[in-house]
Amino acid sequence: MSLASLVRKLEQFVRLSPVDHVILNRASTERVRHFGPRVDIVREGEKPKDVHLILSGWACRYKQLEDGRRQVVSFFLPGDICDVNVFILREMDHSIGTITAVSIADLSREFFDKVAAEHPRIVTAFWWETLVNAAIQREWTMSLGQRTALERIAHLLCEIWLRLRLAGLTQGDSCDFPLTQGDLADATGLSKVHVNRTLQELRAEGLIVLKGKTLSVPNLDRLMRAGLFNPNYLHMDHEGRQLDAVGTPSDAAAG
């Protein structure tokens, strides 16, 4: 289904050929699996076999300490690829769990070997994906190390917002937002109670409207300022294309 999100995202960065499209399309329809919400897709310690492409739904990567302390280390949105080439490692150092119901396509080692040999544009696009994911992880390090609770949450919301927008999953100034306050707590290293307090503060300042499972961001600039958010780490611009162009896919693709 939402192979569209992957292609849209990658094409923001590299122009893919018709053949590239066919390859990606085939890979994402061959071995599809479905999961319910709040379920593990992969567990720490397992041998990684395939690379997972999120077709729909939200998931997360998380780690746990012996005593149960849990940290969400990243979120996966539709169009995200879990870890290009993970299968060269012997075992997973983290788990992947769903937030909502999720559909994934399993991408085999053979698929990546073929891509590496025959589809250089896709290789570049996958490297871009890999480098951006690394940059996101660094930015989370920055957030957890230096940002206050309010800045941290504002920053995370900006990041999710921009990533959803790039994947074509925002409607106007709002989007689906299935994360619970507990999820936000696990991702930001805060307690649930403090996440609650902080969300109220963001609401009180009119920076967000968050109700049910919908988030609205009436003024992205203000939210970005509140979170000391600098979008450079998402590397959404390429070859002179500007961040503002996001949201107008036809223009962007033409660039």
Place this chain on the structure above:
Amino acid sequence: MSLASLVRKLEQFVRLSPVDHVILNRASTERVRHFGPRVDIVREGEKPKDVHLILSGWACRYKQLEDGRRQVVSFFLPGDICDVNVFILREMDHSIGTITAVSIADLSREFFDKVAAEHPRIVTAFWWETLVNAAIQREWTMSLGQRTALERIAHLLCEIWLRLRLAGLTQGDSCDFPLTQGDLADATGLSKVHVNRTLQELRAEGLIVLKGKTLSVPNLDRLMRAGLFNPNYLHMDHEGRQLDAVGTPSDAAAG
């Protein structure tokens, strides 16, 4: 000089051919630069041109907020590669600065293109390096989000210790340790004062001896327990090779 550390590290994971050795050797002697301590090698916002291989000395990646808050997001030790393929991005989202005097080799885009086309073993080794760096960044997220000050510092020391040992840079139970308490503070998201308090605590419990620029770890197991350290994320084992084999390079290479 310390191309040895890179090769030793990579060979822990993939057996490289004699030709691979020649290629790496040439790349790491062609364009070498030297820097003093506490100096920037690359600055946020610049266009990435080359990939940097650390030949000797310690460096770090760091980010800064507008108001000056600074976070070290990773350390580079001899044999580390800064970011395979960064040059596909338009601009750096972080800076790289030296801790000690540092020598680096600049690896060009052409070098990576050539490797990609002709040296599959090196490609695999570079992917391993990339995946391990990602795993380290996730583990830092875990540390900053969930570990207490003492756990955080103990964990970081274990990580550095194992990475140095893999690079062949430990002597018995001690190693060079040029990080100041300020560096540790920037890396762990703690204040300098609290880093000082916490180091005293680690010393008092006999977990570390840290004096001048030398660190000794009399009992790695105990330090690992104090930091809730699980070495799996460093992916130092491969094809049945065990972590214990680290430190006996000839055996390891024979595996």
Place this chain on the structure above:
DNA sequence: TGTGCAATGTAACATACGTTATTGAAAACG
């Protein structure tokens, strides 16, 4: 071989955030 600056150490005090507990409101479910 001082002399200056950076790094370390210590103390007193401040605070952002955590913990525990309870309640109400939605969802999920049988």
Place this chain on the structure above:
DNA sequence: CGTTTTCAATAACGTATGTTACATTGCACA
């Protein structure tokens, strides 16, 4: 359609860590 469970909200209280300030040590360099 009630029942159960999860999620959100709020309050009272506790604490790990931050801040400011200053003293001490150690090392680079003149």
